[in-house]
Amino acid sequence: MKPFQYTRAVTQQSAVEAIAKPGTKIIAGGTNLVDLMKRGVATPDKLVDINNLPLKSISINKLGHLHIGALALNSTVSESALVLEQQPLLAMALKAGASPQLRNMATVGGNMMQRTRCAYFYDTTMPCNKRMPGSGCGAIGGYNRMHAIFGTTDKCIAVHPSDMCVALAALDAHVIVSSRKGERVIPFTDFHRLPGDNPEKDNTLADGELITGVTISHNNFAKNSYYLKIRDRQSYAFALVSVAAALEIDGGTIKAARLAMGGVAHKPWRLYDAEKALVGKPANEDSFKLAAQIAMQGAKAYENNQFKLKLGPAAITEALKHAAGIV
Amino acid sequence: MEDERADILPGADTGTSENSRRNFLKQSTLLTAIALTPATAVKAAEARADEKFAEAFEKMPVKLEVNGTMHNLSVEPRATLLDILREQLDLTGTKKGCDHGQCGACTVHVDGRRVNSCLTLGVMASGKKITTIEGLAKGDELHPMQEAFIKHDGFQCGYCTPGQIMSAVACIREGHANSEMEIREYMSGNICRCGAYPNIVNAIQEVKEGGLQV
Numbered sequence: 019m020k021p022f023q024y025t026r027a028v029t030q031q032s033a034v035e036a037i038a039k040p041g042t043k044i045i046a047g048g049t050n051l052v053d054l055m056k057r058g059v060a061t062p063d064k065l066v067d068i069n070n071l072p073l074k075s076i077s078i079n080k081l082g083h084l085h086i087g088a089l090a091l092n093s094t095v096s097e098s099a100l101v102l103e104q105q106p107l108l109a110m111a112l113k114a115g116a117s118p119q120l121r122n123m124a125t126v127g128g129n130m131m132q133r134t135r136c137a138y139f140y141d142t143t144m145p146c147n148k149r150m151p152g153s154g155c156g157a158i159g160g161y162n163r164m165h166a167i168f169g170t171t172d173k174c175i176a177v178h179p180s181d182m183c184v185a186l187a188a189l190d191a192h193v194i195v196s197s198r199k200g201e202r203v204i205p206f207t208d209f210h211r212l213p214g215d216n217p218e219k220d221n222t223l224a225d226g227e228l229i230t231g232v233t234i235s236h237n238n239f240a241k242n243s244y245y246l247k248i249r250d251r252q253s254y255a256f257a258l259v260s261v262a263a264a265l266e267i268d269g270g271t272i273k274a275a276r277l278a279m280g281g282v283a284h285k286p287w288r289l290y291d292a293e294k295a296l297v298g299k300p301a302n303e304d305s306f307k308l309a310a311q312i313a314m315q316g317a318k319a320y321e322n323n324q325f326k327l328k329l330g331p332a333a334i335t336e337a338l339k340h341a342a343g344i345v
Numbered sequence: 346m347e348d349e350r351a352d353i354l355p356g357a358d359t360g361t362s363e364n365s366r367r368n369f370l371k372q373s374t375l376l377t378a379i380a381l382t383p384a385t386a387v388k389a390a391e392a393r394a395d396e397k398f399a400e401a402f403e404k405m406p407v408k409l410e411v412n413g414t415m416h417n418l419s420v421e422p423r424a425t426l427l428d429i430l431r432e433q434l435d436l437t438g439t440k441k442g443c444d445h446g447q448c449g450a451c452t453v454h455v456d457g458r459r460v461n462s463c464l465t466l467g468v469m470a471s472g473k474k475i476t477t478i479e480g481l482a483k484g485d486e487l488h489p490m491q492e493a494f495i496k497h498d499g500f501q502c503g504y505c506t507p508g509q510i511m512s513a514v515a516c517i518r519e520g521h522a523n524s525e526m527e528i529r530e531y532m533s534g535n536i537c538r539c540g541a542y543p544n545i546v547n548a549i550q551e552v553k554e555g556g557l558q559v
Contacts, residue, residue, distance in 0.1 A: 022422060023403075024356045024405065024466070025357075025358055026355070026357045027358055028358050036358070045469070052425070052464045052465075053464060055423075056444070057445075067469055070357075116534075117449065117533055117534025117535075118519070118531050118533075118534050119449060119452055119534045120534065122458040122460050123464065252529075252533075253529070254533040254534055
């Protein structure tokens with residue numbers, strides 16, 4: 019690992035000041051960053067450890083929204099009574115991610131900032147536009163079984179690996195960030211971005227901005243939500259396809275629906291058209307199959323991930339059935 | 346308290362109200378050196394001009410309580426907790442498997458939580474209590490989980506075993522050992538290439554059902 023300078027931020031202001039300098043990176047849980055540094059993919063000159071900042075709390079804020087501090091551990095959030103009661107979809111998604119050990123280290127802010135697990139991004143001997151802009155994409159024409167089917171470009175077909183973020187996208191969460199200029203709120207669905215011509219940029223966080231927390235407004239999805247993750251082994255593996263499904267059902271009719279997919283795009287992939295198609299429909303398998311069909315419009319597979327075109331709609335239908343309690 | 350805090354938190358940024366003047370004076374020699382020279386030191390290391398010189402400036406003081414014993418160490422920021430345990434403290438029970446957080450062989454407890462020590466920087470663990478596989482037994486008396494692994498043949502080659510046992514103890518303490526399914530899910534961060542999984546699950550179930558303090 020390349021040597022680096024290490025400092026520990028004692029105040030949020032000092033952290034924000036520190037990251038304004040180029041070559042400086044924030045470290046929280048470190049589960050992804052330390053790995054990337056070992057492999058020479060990330061080479062910061064300086065790490066600012068923010069673990070001493072008071073950003074760990076999980077609470078209901080003045081507006082009645084659930085607020086989760088950026089440094090709350092993935093394990094803590096997944097077992098929080100508040101989260102389980104109000105946003106069980108988030109808890110389910112978190113428990114589907116990584117391993118108990120990693121969830122004990124990984125933070126909410128860090129989970130959002132994790133990089134793709136595309137093998138070409140990690141292998142410094144291979145081309146990768148995300149790691150080295152302009153070097154090409156090893157996955158296009160290479161081994162692309164894990165890769166995206168939505169929102170790809172000829173520059174990058176990597177997927178965002180998070181489960182937590184799929185749930186937060188479905189639940190219309192907001193990200194609170196802080197910088198020298200003050201505070202800013204980013205809708206979660208705008209936080210991560212599609213690769214476009216700049217796959218090196220995973221998200222819309224500006225230089226010098228620090229994530230301080232996320233909020234989720236009150237909703238009526240707690241009773242009927244489900245996170246389904248399909249992977250090569252039953253636990254401790256990244257998603258081939260995952261689905262966050264949240265329904266509000268009144269007398270057998272769907273009043274509101276939220277759907278997002280993981281493992282299919284450079285960002286958590288919201289299925290707005292499918293959501294619209296569900297509203298007013300009976301909460302049954304036929305409605306879910308139709309929504310799944312709509313959801314897959316525009317999907318484009320590559321040589322090794324054709325299976326996602328079939329697995330995707332099947333997973334959506336199954337997740338909705340679980341959410342509706344008809345499994 | 347403040348003195349202690351500054352002692353165990355290497356790299357705490359100075360110039361804030363939380364750092365007393367006394368601390369500042371006490372730390373100033375080393376911290377000023379660190380704050381002012383790293384770029385030079387890093388460049389020197391890269392140019393291999395004088396690696397020993399650079400190393401001396403890059404090392405930071407770290408306080409670790411490992412299995413009840415306090416250690417005052419001097420480590421590079423890039424040293425992982427795993428490497429410090431094995432190379433500096435000779436606690437080689439904790440194993441290096443993949444070294445990338447994918448196998449769980451390096452599992453230890455930090456302040457009571459099981460973590461992958463291969464992805465934990467030593468400087469970040471400063472001031473924390475670490476328990477490794479060496480810290481489970483009481484003298485010659487094995488921990489109930491160690492006994493159970495032997496009884497149920499919870500291993501073949503044994504390389505993943507320290508991590509499995511540290512994870513197994515945490516699994517019960519966390520309250521995640523209530524069924525075979527739950528144990529399998531909450532032990533999924535520990536890979537066993539020999540495939541001793543059924544026996545590992547049996548060992549954990551026996552300890553859990555025995556109701557002994559773990």
